[in-house]
Amino acid sequence: MTIQNQPKLAEARIRVEKLRELINDYRYHYHVLDESILSEAAADSLKHELSQLEDWYPELITADSPTQRVAGTALDSFSKVTHQTPMISLADVFDRDEVIAWVARMKRVLPTVGDEFLCDIKMDGLASALIYQDGVLVQAVTRGDSRVGEDVTANVRTINNVPLRLRANQKFAHFLRGRTEIRGEIVMFKEDFEMLNRARERSGEPLYKNPRNLAAGTIRQLDPKLVAERPLNFVGYDIIRDDLADTPTIAFGYAMLMELGITTSKQTRVVRGVAEIMEYVRHLDKIRSGLPFNTDGAVIKVNNRTEFARLGIVGKTPRAAIAYKFAAEETTTIVKDIVISIGRTGAATPVAVFDPVQIAGTTVQHASLHNADEIARLDVRIGDTVVIYKAGDIIPQVQQVLVELRPNNVAPFEYERELARQYPELEFERQEGEVVYRAKGLTGPLILKRSLQHFASKGALDIETLGEKNVEALVDAELVNDIADIYRLTYEQLLGLERFAAISAQKMINAIAASKKPPLERFVFGLGIRHVGVQTAIDLVKQFKSLDALRYATINQLRSVDGVGDVVAESVAAWFADEDNELLLSKFEQYDVTPFYEEKSGKLINMSFVVTGTLTSMGRDEAADLIRTLGGTFQTTVGKDTDYLVVGGKVGASKLKKAQSYGTKVIDETAFLALIDK
Template sequence: MMQPQPSARIRELRALLNRYNYEYHVEDAPSVSDAVYDGLFSELKQLEAEHPELVTSDSITQRVGNELKEGFVKVTHSTRMLSLNDVFDVEEVRAWVVRMDKLLPGSKHEFFADIKMDGLACALIYQDGVLVQAVTRGDSFAGEDVTNNVRTIKNVPLRLYETAGFEKLLQGRTEIRGEIVMLKKDFEALNKKRRQNGEPEFANPRNLAAGTIRQLDPRLVAARPLHFRGYDLLRDDPSDVPTNMFAYEALTALGISRNREASVFTSIDDAMKFVDHVGKIRGELPFNTDGLVIKVNDRAQFAQLGVVGKQPRAAVAYKYAAEQATTIVKDIVISIGRTGAATPVAVFDPVVVAGTTVQHASLHNADEIARKDVRIGDTVVIFKAGDIIPQVESVVTELRPKTAEKFEYEKALQEQYPELDFERTGKDVVYRVKGASGDLILKRAVQYYASKGALDIDTLGEKNVVALVDAGLVRDVADIYKLTYEDVIRLDRFADLSARKLILAIADKKQPPLEKFVLGLGIRHVGAQTAIDLANKFQSVDALKTATIEQLEQVDGIGKVVAESIVAWCADEDNLALLDKFTELGVVPYYEQKTGRLSGKSFVVTGTLTSMSRDEAADRIRALGGTFQTSVGKDTTYLVAGGKVGASKLKKAESYGTKIIDEKTLHELLK
């Protein structure tokens, strides 16, 4: 019997494996075992290795690409990726329908409803059925090209599936929009493995999915179980997709996973019954959700109703009432935000609310504390606004300890920030740092983030920071990563070369060492060594921002004051939004354990060094695994005595048995 030609066999294997993928990922009804699939896949890989001229970009063997060296490229969306207005009860939904009826009098609406997924929005672009590009939502107008990484997601077809009746969608440009999610079972399995390995757990599936898809190395992305679920389909000719339900039917026909619960209803009452049903079962869904999307089904009516701002009139996002839990307030600490505003934060025993563990909540301002009469020691009811931000709803006064005292806001400000003055002017409900405008604080924050001790961003010095902030190009620290050559070249301070150098220098620091990134955030009381200790303990930003005061106090050198400062910073809504923005802009700090011959050794430098600055000495010591301290303690190994050393420090070192060395000996240790 004659063996088939390699080209024919390759075509047959690709077609069969694509069908098996469709059955597995779309129909959830595989017809063969994993072993059969793996055997055929291995055969295809072998044939392609023997005949590289027959390899095509849409072959399922070609999922993992090469590591990106220059970061992600911005891409403008064909049409804006809009967000939706939130509604929270049936009356708001009915009011939405009334508004549409006024704009389209006499028109009847069908309502399309689907479960809203908590993931990273992404657009897949297919040309003649072949995946050519994947773009994140970004700022809704433009996102980042993450094609290299999305190709590694196993349920994303590299070539759309051919189904009778949908052939037209395989011709020309077809854009599929959806969410990249990590399913709950995969997230739990990943965290279980990390616990077994003694690694810090990831905070939640959404942040992990977003952070993963922005890794520069697609091999790292391929190692994590991401999943794509489509929710929209766009064509250059809108008549190709007459209804939202047709779009969903087309997604299935083309091999794209989507939510099978999505349905069409002829009345808003029936749609709301569906909302109630999903509310009862949402804990059993494979992914996290905080609500549903309800749209006008007819796409022509949808377009006719238009857009207000960045929200379409023909769709709303129904958000479920937040889950509640009770816990005890252990402390109230105050965080200073990027505008100088002092925000109180309740710190409490960890409690699970809406599927995630929370341990602090913003109390907003002094008036809010007084209105709710929140006191340290109180039992409080916690809920999540929009299932995202934890807040204190009320106090269970019946359980209040007799020793609980009213919280005196101004006294707490003086105790926690003795070196600062605060003021509250006019009708402002917020106390702010006196004599410091928001712009001034922002300029200092950006300068500190870019400073040599932190991220060391070349050319982003004081004068350039001032120019960028004054021009409105930088409104928070993360905005530096949005800067383009075209933005910068318009400013008087920059010529062609200096503008290019600045953009390249910023891009070069998109993957900073974790300890440098933590230091650059400017968290109160967190210096260089503390940032290193925090990085060594928690090994990721997600783990750090969910750390408890008890966990923080386990880190050498961190006491209650520093721990509370870190918790307060991580509870501030502006700071959390800033961290999310860093992630969205592709800033991915990495952790690397520093080991070397100075591991376990600690140094203090006193006096003047002639061959290097104290900061340079600290960096070189840390690079070899050593610890750099600011003052001599019982655990100090070496006191490096430069010029003009005070006798008291030498005496203190001698009393602790610390070895005193000169600059020459330090050089020997650093070689």
């Protein structure tokens, strides 16, 4: 793991001693007893942490420490290209039983399907398609969203192993006539990646994170000259012709790729039945570390192309192919906090929060602990060092607690006490036979109605016609299951409800469509994150400037925002860690809801205001909106950073006294209007 903040020397000394003891114990079990108490990935993570501590405090290094063991023309943009045949993704499986179930499902759909499969390595690269016309490369397109990709022809032409013309072959000369599409992965070999990082290290530049991200980022450079400087390779895995008879089997297509001059993985194998599939998977798992490129699994396809086509597509994946994912990658980290999130059904879900770590090429900083029983089973506590793992795209999980590294005087996590502390205004109950605590009086439909009303309110996305009665009608009719579902409503669906006629239905559809590009601060407020009001949403957005930056912010980064303390930081982190909310954000993206950030400007920029008493020219909310529109900050209470206290009629003495103590300038409504020139 990587430590984000340097500990004090005394703390580091204790941690170093515990790390050395556990690492040495691991090495004994592994090398002497031929058994493993930790995965290699987890052990490597602990060694990395020890090395980092010793780098900070060289005086802690000892001779017996485990770390001392010798061992073209730039483009303005990319154009969009619609794939002639969608580049759809594959469903993931993780064990033999799931492979058996996959085969059974295919036989139910197509009883005559054979038991011959083509197995190949699943490369960790950027999926792309090369289009050849009469044997000449005319276009290269990224996978994109499976239906529409980006034209990266100029960049792909710089890749040395991509033939600009397919290899002539008299036996298969017809492949050099008409349209031939070659699909594969653009990858960077591990050796080349390490060479680049060594060069960057020598020059003091930040290191690249992994080969896959570097390959993808390189291909999306607008200047082909930069792409040409980096060693990329294209590895083909499929060939597509208009006539299926040209490639009767997937295996035949692989053979044709090599005949035509396309590099392949050289790991393909035709197998029969589940037993041979699993034998291939085990073989690939054994040899993958020695392969020149990274892989995270195997691809298994029905070999016969006619059968493959007849099996069709279910959802967004083909029935006739799957991706078998290898065992999860693991690492270690320290639990900084355990926050509890209230989901859309009122269920309370605990989430472990830790410093960002890399797993399977992605950065993660939280893991679901599921429920109180799971916390008790693991005996996970704040301050514990834990092993976390991630299988495929599944949310990270805590595998075990390394109690040997537990700091002294760390108390067990008391779930009910934490519920009361984090949610003092709510009561919770745990029904007999259930493992989940739920907030009393909060049903799923009730929470959804409140959430949707808030999302559509004036301070949030301000969606006209989505008032209380209409929201109730939509939820009761089960037309929406979460707040993002309003963006898939249709005119015809609304006409089916008693409350809607043609004009009102169209009016709502138009209002919802008009809200797809909201200011980011309004969108964040509209999400209904607990403790995040209008001003806090503005402050968060001003600091992070994008939804992704806020989404992946650490608790420490959240605490650094003015006005955000422990309670708000925990609430924000818990909201973004919740699985339901991750799905919700994905749905917003799917429905093309794109919040935007805009730097505020105006005559009130960097000025903060509190309004007290009754104004005659406008209401309090209108004054707040006006201040924010002009770039100012609207506050609810007078503080040290308040510049102006605007006083109307019937003002209490306490705020005036507080303003005087802080040196805040007190102005009346007339002076306020003069300040904003209204």
